[in-house]
Amino acid sequence: MTATHPTARRAAPESARRPSRWIAAGVLVALALAVLVVPAVVQLDQQLVDLRAANQAPSPAHLFGTDEVGRDVLLRVIYGLRVSLLIGLVAALVSITIGTVAGLAAGTLGGAADRVIMRVVDGFNSVPHLLFGIFIVALFSPSATAVIASVGLTHWTTAARIVRSEVLTLRGRPFVDAAISGGSSRLRIVRRHFLPHLIPHIALASVLMVPHAIWHETALSFLGLGLPPHLASLGNMINDGARSLLAGNWWASLFPGLFILLPTLAISVLVQYWRDRANPRWRSELQL
């Protein structure tokens, strides 16, 4: 194979030649530090209302400006990112756990169980996720639990599909036959043979799920169906900012949105890089 052969050129991923992954990693580290350190070090109250300082444009005193009741937008963005990140992580964990169990059950049991589980997956996928989430939150009170439940219950299907298809390929491998002839129980095969092989796939799906879960939390909160209004979450802040937008105050909604965009973009750049390097085959399978 010569260097100019099309497949050879594809093998060197575009992302490997660019410095973007270092920038992405830097952004993630900086955001993580801000979220962890700032609330511990800064002695300012993010809920502090100062009506005299309301609706101020960005200035050296308030780098991101102030909102309609005079709260510092920068400080609230950091707190909001912390809340959104936490909910995103828990929601991703819930959906990946449900998905892994469902995918393992479908792939391992096969037959009727597999068919039933996959039909349920089809059913969940045929209702648009945000609408389903809205439905769940509307019938239960808007709260962190309802948001986590609505994201977790709608997004497990992706993980279930990935896990099932991996289990189906693993089932045919010689070491599984060997384990069965050695008298291993189904549960033992799942624990000792399937799960260790699945971990990279599950990990990648989890990493991709976090920004998606954050997106859902912010969308629900923005619609007034997410977290209670007093809690600084990125979605609530954009919603608050939208109210004073027509008066020309762009900063109160611009910055919170930027802090959704940055981590999402950084994670997708890193995942793309890792995926290209680790296994080109995954590219099509894991499109969320």
Added chain:
Amino acid sequence: MTRALARMAAWRLAFTVPLLLVVTLGMFALAKASPFDPVRQYLGDRAVVTSPEVMAQIRENWGLDRPVAEQYVTWLGNLVQGDLGDSRSMHRPVVEVIGERLGWTLLAVSCALVLMLAASLVVGALAAWRRDSWLDRLITGTAYANEAAPVFWIALIVIWLFAVQLQWLPPGGLTDPAATTLQAGDVLRHMILPVAVLAFSQSSWLLLYVRESLITTLREDFVLGARARGLRERTVIVRHALRSALLPFITLLGARIPELVTGAILVETVFSWPGVASASVQAALAADFPLLAALTLLATLAVVAGNLLADSAYVIADPRVRVLGVS
């Protein structure tokens, strides 16, 4: 071809009925598990001063005093007859609410789809043609950022820029607040921003897809052949490469209906567009189960129809699927 199509459509429809039954059953189970009392929700503050007898009467009128299985069967029976119940927040029959709003959603969404297709094709082809140039980097960079940015945030930025700063276009609604009649020009002016934002937010994946698949196709022998015959570059790209690169995208388009619904919900809400998608948010905020259930069912039907459409388009477009029946 028609036989393969008909067989696939029949197969899909056979799955649709149980699917819709499962979805409606799930909605009822969730409503049953809800801690909210719909009557209190409906009355709001008036619940405090309403006598228990009146509340019991409302409960009876809505059929809430009967067992949930019976409620479900009644609802299903009415649904088959075209009666979706009354919207509790809008105080009108659900069918009427949907009938009035569906047209506006379809208008906005179809305009957005056409705009998105045209723009993604042109811009994606441009990026592929000038691969690795600054133009390509700008286009792909914007597309990736757009994929990561929440659409409601983009909508707000656009409102700030075009409605507040430049004052070129209205920030939302269907007509001017003072307007008493529906003028086409007025509606058109109000449509530009929501349609553009919806189209932009949905365009990333298609644009990146067109770029990627065109880059792969541009390496193929028949493109080399076309160039060797001395054809103009534009002819090579548009007539030869793009045509063959586009085949799989029609199936992808049908499969993107869920994202389109999500985008419509957010865009309609931000721009106060009076369509069915923003009605779902209003229904949810008022815990209006009949309306919300009907809209969820409508969206599910749209997704199923999108999948069917995608598969039929593929059968029609690809002779291999048509002849060999593989998919």
